[in-house]
Amino acid sequence: MEPICATEWLQTLPAMKGKAGLERMQALMEQLGNPQDSYDVVHLAGTNGKGTCASLLSNILVKAGYRTGLTISPYVLDFRERFQINGVMISPQELEALADRVRTAAQKAGVEPVQFEAVTAVAFLWFAQQGCDICVLETGLGGRWDATNVVKRTRVAGITRIDLDHTGLLGNTRQQIAAEKAGILKPGCIPVSYPQQSPEVMQVLQQAAEKLGTELRVPDLAKLHWHTDAQKAVTRMEYGEVSCVLPFLGQHQVYNAAMVIQMVQGLRECGYAIPDTALVQGVETTRFAARIEVLNKHPWLILDGCHNPAGAKALADTLKQWVDAPIVGLVGVMQDKQVQPMLEAMLPLCSKLYLVQPDTPRSMPVSELAQLVQAVAPTLPIQVEENLKQAAQKLLAEQADRVVFGSLYLASQIRPLLQENPQQE
Numbered sequence: 001m002e003p004i005c006a007t008e009w010l011q012t013l014p015a016m017k018g019k020a021g022l023e024r025m026q027a028l029m030e031q032l033g034n035p036q037d038s039y040d041v042v043h044l045a046g047t048n049g050k051g052t053c054a055s056l057l058s059n060i061l062v063k064a065g066y067r068t069g070l071t072i073s074p075y076v077l078d079f080r081e082r083f084q085i086n087g088v089m090i091s092p093q094e095l096e097a098l099a100d101r102v103r104t105a106a107q108k109a110g111v112e113p114v115q116f117e118a119v120t121a122v123a124f125l126w127f128a129q130q131g132c133d134i135c136v137l138e139t140g141l142g143g144r145w146d147a148t149n150v151v152k153r154t155r156v157a158g159i160t161r162i163d164l165d166h167t168g169l170l171g172n173t174r175q176q177i178a179a180e181k182a183g184i185l186k187p188g189c190i191p192v193s194y195p196q197q198s199p200e201v202m203q204v205l206q207q208a209a210e211k212l213g214t215e216l217r218v219p220d221l222a223k224l225h226w227h228t229d230a231q232k233a234v235t236r237m238e239y240g241e242v243s244c245v246l247p248f249l250g251q252h253q254v255y256n257a258a259m260v261i262q263m264v265q266g267l268r269e270c271g272y273a274i275p276d277t278a279l280v281q282g283v284e285t286t287r288f289a290a291r292i293e294v295l296n297k298h299p300w301l302i303l304d305g306c307h308n309p310a311g312a313k314a315l316a317d318t319l320k321q322w323v324d325a326p327i328v329g330l331v332g333v334m335q336d337k338q339v340q341p342m343l344e345a346m347l348p349l350c351s352k353l354y355l356v357q358p359d360t361p362r363s364m365p366v367s368e369l370a371q372l373v374q375a376v377a378p379t380l381p382i383q384v385e386e387n388l389k390q391a392a393q394k395l396l397a398e399q400a401d402r403v404v405f406g407s408l409y410l411a412s413q414i415r416p417l418l419q420e421n422p423q424q425e
Helices: 006-011 023-031 050-063 092-109 115-129 174-184 199-211 251-269 276-284 309-322 339-349 366-376 388-397 408-418
Strands: 040-045 068-070 134-138 154-159 190-193 224-229 234-239 242-246 293-296 301-303 327-331 350-355 382-384 401-405
Touching: 006 092, 006 115, 023 092, 023 115, 040 050, 040 174, 050 068, 050 134, 050 251, 050 276, 068 115, 092 115, 154 174, 154 251, 174 199, 190 199, 190 251, 224 251, 234 251, 242 251, 242 276, 251 276, 251 309, 301 408, 309 339, 309 401, 327 339, 327 388, 339 350, 339 366, 339 401, 350 366, 350 388, 366 382, 388 408, 401 408
Parallel strands: 040 134, 040 154, 068 134, 154 190, 301 401, 327 350, 327 401, 350 382
Antiparallel strands: 224 234, 234 242, 293 301
């Protein structure tokens, strides 16, 4: 058997194995010369909103003139989305070369990394090789034992909204999950929280900050004003002296943006020169697929990768504000997610529902999903589709407003199919 190329090796590594810890990652990075110590870091952990906040922050830093690395997890359209500098993905040739270096280093260190560890190592190497000033890191799972948490130069740490997800790994309560996420806080960093955490989560985060001798920064909602322009699918917001057009919909995204502005203030206190013009331009030009993404208007076609109850509720709340019911839905989910609460949030808005199974080993069979749907909404018409392309075509043919939800894996697979025959507004 011929040895597989390094990129294929990277993509076929296991998602998890062994107990949680940083030992493998530390050994691997030591073998590589600890490239992650050569630049400043903005670190993000949380249940929902990490990708949005990371994308906004990265774009703001780029507009301010800083060479900025960005890691996104998971990717939506292309595996190389996980590795970006100034908004540009790593080239296939660079990815192959750096993945080969990581594979060789792992062999020399005597460790067998999981995929996220190896992916993070590639990103750290590339950012150092390309002379990044700063990088924006999104954790993969949790915080304390996440592969990204081998960094030492964290300047600002952000904790996005925390809710129940990955409970088997992170804990069964919001407090336990918050404690894991707060593990990214480092001495000397400026910690910032999403403004609408539950009281028990906020208490955990405040205590974690106090242990490090600092104060948790939280956006002041009294200074936040916003309204949605449904026709243009944008949100106009003001926070303090900053006024901008947010290219995302939903109250939760406004809160994410306020948190980002608070984090920018933290970076300014660390010596970063980020004028308000760069902040506004960075926010207004950020694009992020599958986050209440409008693929078509009139009738609406919305794609959202929500995959937990909090995300589904945020999507439902947003749809109630600016999309006329009834809505035709298409859903596919992962087996290990809290599916019933997601359905309870979304199904009251739907007049019809297509059920699909994303092409990944973790996905829930449509027969099982159908049983859950019928338990939540016994009278809702459902249509099981074995073929994702046919499901996409049938959804496009619907004359009502439409929404796709349930999984980022589903979003990544169906998005190109929904754009094959783009509709006119």
